[in-house]
Structures are given as C-alpha cells and as structure tokens.
Amino acid sequence: MTQPDGPGIIVFGSLNMDLMVRVERAPRGGETLRGLGFLANPGGKGANQAVACARQGARVAMVGCVGHDDFGEALRNALASDGIDVTNVRSAGETTGVAIVMVDGEGENRITLVPGANDLLKADPEVLGRAVAGQFLLLQCEVPMDEVVLAAEIMHAKGAIVVLNPAPVCKLPDKLWSLVDVIVMNEIEASELARISVVDATSAGAAATSIRRRGPSTAVVTMGSQGVVVADDRGCRHFAALAVRTVDTTAAGDTFIGAMCAARAAGQSTDSAVMRGIQAATLCVTRAGAQASIPRDHELDHVQQVGPPSALA
Numbered sequence: 562m563t564q565p566d567g568p569g570i571i572v573f574g575s576l577n578m579d580l581m582v583r584v585e586r587a588p589r590g591g592e593t594l595r596g597l598g599f600l601a602n603p604g605g606k607g608a609n610q611a612v613a614c615a616r617q618g619a620r621v622a623m624v625g626c627v628g629h630d631d632f633g634e635a636l637r638n639a640l641a642s643d644g645i646d647v648t649n650v651r652s653a654g655e656t657t658g659v660a661i662v663m664v665d666g667e668g669e670n671r672i673t674l675v676p677g678a679n680d681l682l683k684a685d686p687e688v689l690g691r692a693v694a695g696q697f698l699l700l701q702c703e704v705p706m707d708e709v710v711l712a713a714e715i716m717h718a719k720g721a722i723v724v725l726n727p728a729p730v731c732k733l734p735d736k737l738w739s740l741v742d743v744i745v746m747n748e749i750e751a752s753e754l755a756r757i758s759v760v761d762a763t764s765a766g767a768a769a770t771s772i773r774r775r776g777p778s779t780a781v782v783t784m785g786s787q788g789v790v791v792a793d794d795r796g797c798r799h800f801a802a803l804a805v806r807t808v809d810t811t812a813a814g815d816t817f818i819g820a821m822c823a824a825r826a827a828g829q830s831t832d833s834a835v836m837r838g839i840q841a842a843t844l845c846v847t848r849a850g851a852q853a854s855i856p857r858d859h860e861l862d863h864v865q866q867v868g869p870p871s872a873l874a
Contacts, residue, residue, distance in 0.1 A: 568622035568646060569826040570614045571689070571696060571721075573712045574607020575679045575703035576625045576640075576650065577658035578632040579851045581811070585666045603639040604660055604851035605679070606701040606728060609812045613819020613841065614699070615643045616857045619826050622646035624689070624712075625704075626682040632657035633678070639852060649688050653681040658703075668807035668846065674729075679704050684711035694720030697826050699818070701726045706734065713740040722825075725777075726818055727754060738776035745781040745818050746772075762799040765790040766873040770797055779831060783817055783842075785810070789835055790873065798870035800835055803843040812851040817842040819855070836867040 583598040603612075607625055615621045623645050627633030629652050636657065640647050658677040664670045682704045689712055692698070698716040700709050700723065713723050717740045724743045727733060730750040748759040755768035759782065769780035769792035779793040788802040821838035825831070840861045848854035 567693070567696075568620045569696060570611075570619050570621045570699060570822055571624060571692065571716070572607050572611040572614070572621060572699045573624045573682075573684065573689070573704070573709070574610070574699065574701045575605040575658060575676070575682075576603075576608040576623075576627050576633075576636045577605035577660045577674065577679070577703075578602075578636060579604035579660045579662050579811070581662040581664060581850060583664050583849070587663060587665055587671055600850055600853075602850040602853050603636050604662075604812065605636070605658060606703050606726065606815055607699070608636060608640060609815035609851055609855065610699050610701070610726070610819045610822075611640060611645050612643050612852045613812075613816045613855050614823045614826075615645050616855055617820045617823035617837070617841065618858050619823035622649065624649045624682075624685075626651050626653050626678045628653060628655055628657035628678045630657055632659070649685075653678045655681055662811055662851075664809050664811065664849070668809050670809065670811050674703070676703065682708055684708045684715060686715055689715040690719070692716045692719040692721045696721045697822050698723050699726070699822060700724065702729055702731055706731070710734055710737050710740070713737060724818070724822055726814070728814070730754070741777045743779040743781065744772060744777040745783065745821070747814055748782060748784045751782045759784070761787060762790055762873060766792060766797040766799070781821075781835065783814055785813075789817075789839060791831060791835055791870070793831060797873040799873055800839060800870045801868055803839060803865050803867065805843050805847055807846045809849045809854065810846050811849075812854055813842045813845045815851075816845040816855050832870060837861070839867045840864045
C-alpha cells in the first residue's frame with residue numbers, strides 16, 4: 562500500500578515549454594506560410610502525464626529537470642498549481658526543454674523537440690528509493706534512457722507498478738522489459754516495437770500480444786479514432802473510441818495515460834481505467850494546447866460513456 566500522505570504516482574520524465582503555431586497546412590521545404598495563432602503552453606510528456614494524473618484526483622510527485630530561466634520557473638509553477646509535488650524538479654545548467662509544435666487544420670501536430678535540461682535528469686536513489694509497494698511510476702523516453710532504466714530498477718525493487726510510455730519511440734534496452742508492468746503505446750510505437758504494421762484493432766491486438774511476451778503483464782495500444790486495444794491475462798480486447806470533432810491532438814496520449822493511471826491508483830480495474838482514459842482523451846482533443854487541454858475529473862461527468870470492450874481473437 563502507498564503511504565496515506567505520500568504520492569500515489571511518481572512521474573519521472575520531461576518538462577518542456579511548448580511553443581505552438583496553428584496553420585492551415587504544414588509548409589513545404591523553402592515555403593513561408595502565414596500562421597493562424599500562437600500559444601506558449603507548459604508541456605513535456607512527463608509533465609503532461611503528471612498533470613493528467615493530478616487533475617483526475619491522484620496524489621502526484623514529479624521528478625524532472627529544468628533550466629535556470631523563465632521557462633523553467635513557469636513550468637515548475639504550473640505543476641505546483643495543480644497540486645503536484647515539485648520538490649524534485651531540479652534546476653540545471655542547460656536551458657529548459659522546448660518543443661516547437663505545428664498544428665494543421667485537421668488538428669494533427671508536428672513536433673520538433675530541443676531537450677535542453679531534460680538530458681541532465683538523473684535517477685537519484687535517495688529520491689526514488691523512498692518508494693513503497695503499490696505506488697505507480699510513470700516513465701517516457703524524452704529523458705536519458707540509462708536513467709529511465711535505473712528509475713525502473715529502483716522502484717521495481719520497492720514493489721512499485723512501473724508504467725512505460727515508449728515515446729518518442731526508440732529501441733528499448735533488454736533489461737527494461739522485465740521491469741515494466743504496463744506499457745502504453747500508440748499505433749506507431751506498437752508497430753515499431755512489435756515489428757507488426759498496426760492499422761486496425763486486429764493488428765493492434767497482435768502487436769500487444771507480441772509485446773507482452775517480452776515482459777509487461779499489460780500492453781495497451783491507443784489508435785485515436787479507432788479506439789484502444791488491451792492485452793493482459795484476461796485476453797485481448799478492443800474499446801471503441803468516442804466520436805468527436807478534433808481540434809488539436811497535442812497531449813491526447815498523455816491525457817489518456819494519466820487518467821488511466823489515476824484510475825488504477827484509485828483501485829479501479831484495468832477496463833474501467835481504460836474507459837476513463839478514453840473519456841479524458843476525447844475531451845482533450847476538442848481543445849488547443851498541451852496542459853491547457855487536459856480535463857479535470859468533474860468535467861468527465863459530462864462526457865459520453867465508453868461502451869464495453871469486444872473480445873479479439
């Protein structure tokens with residue numbers, strides 16, 4: 562059990578300032594287009610997932626690294642405003658990470674990332690070694706992989722539930738697979754890791770099943786408008802998406818993961834947690850920005866319910 566006054570979820574990962582430009586379409590090489598709008602918004606996959614967890618009622622601590630600059634101060638303050646423990650968001654000698662986000666008229670985004678201080682993040686045993694059984698550790702791949710593995714090792718040894726979002730997708734070290742309890746991927750990441758082209762629920766199920774054989778007890782594949790596929794000891798099943806007009810997909814995956822993990826940390830079943838994640842991500846894509854688009858728990862009361870999953874062969 563987690564300590565009653567401690568965080569139920571620890572997020573070890575990135576913090577970035579997202580500089581978002583809205584365009585009708587992406588420019589071609591050498592072409593200059595007039596933008597439709599600009600927004601500077603706190604982001605970073607780690608910070609986004611921490612915010613998504615906190616806004617769904619979880620107790621959250623963030624472990625990350627920012628620069629000695631205005632962006633770093635703004636990111637730390639943004640997390641604290643959501644009740645997230647930022648004691649271990651350290652300042653380092655690099656500039657704060659920045660993501661340049663271009664969102665087109667269809668709501669699709671293209672992102673260029675400058676990691677900055679994120680590359681200096683360390684998995685401090687003095688910090689992560691305080692973990693207790695039942696806590697959740699959320700990991701991504703926007704910080705050094707050696708530190709991701711070390712964080713997983715430290716908290717796995719304490720009985721924590723390790724959740725990995727392998728994004729941006731990369732080759733994962735063999736030793737990491739056995740430390741991960743839950744892996745959450747989009748269709749691109751699942752295709753790369755399983756070496757299976759994920760184009761629908763059936764192929765997503767095949768990829769999730771294949772990936773489970775490498776170590777994780779639960780594999781989740783998110784596919785946007787095609788829904789979510791889950792493979793675990795209960796088999797493989799598909800959850801349909803909710804129909805919605807998409808404005809911006811930025812942080813949708815992070816919102817799904819955060820809401821799902823918050824529900825799991827609160828004692829909900831995997832299926833109930835996935836349904837909650839779908840609701841949260843559905844509301845997220847109707848709004849612009851990263852953390853600005855992440856919903857709070859009471860807002861999901863007004864979102865359509867997700868239907869029960871269907872079994873996949």
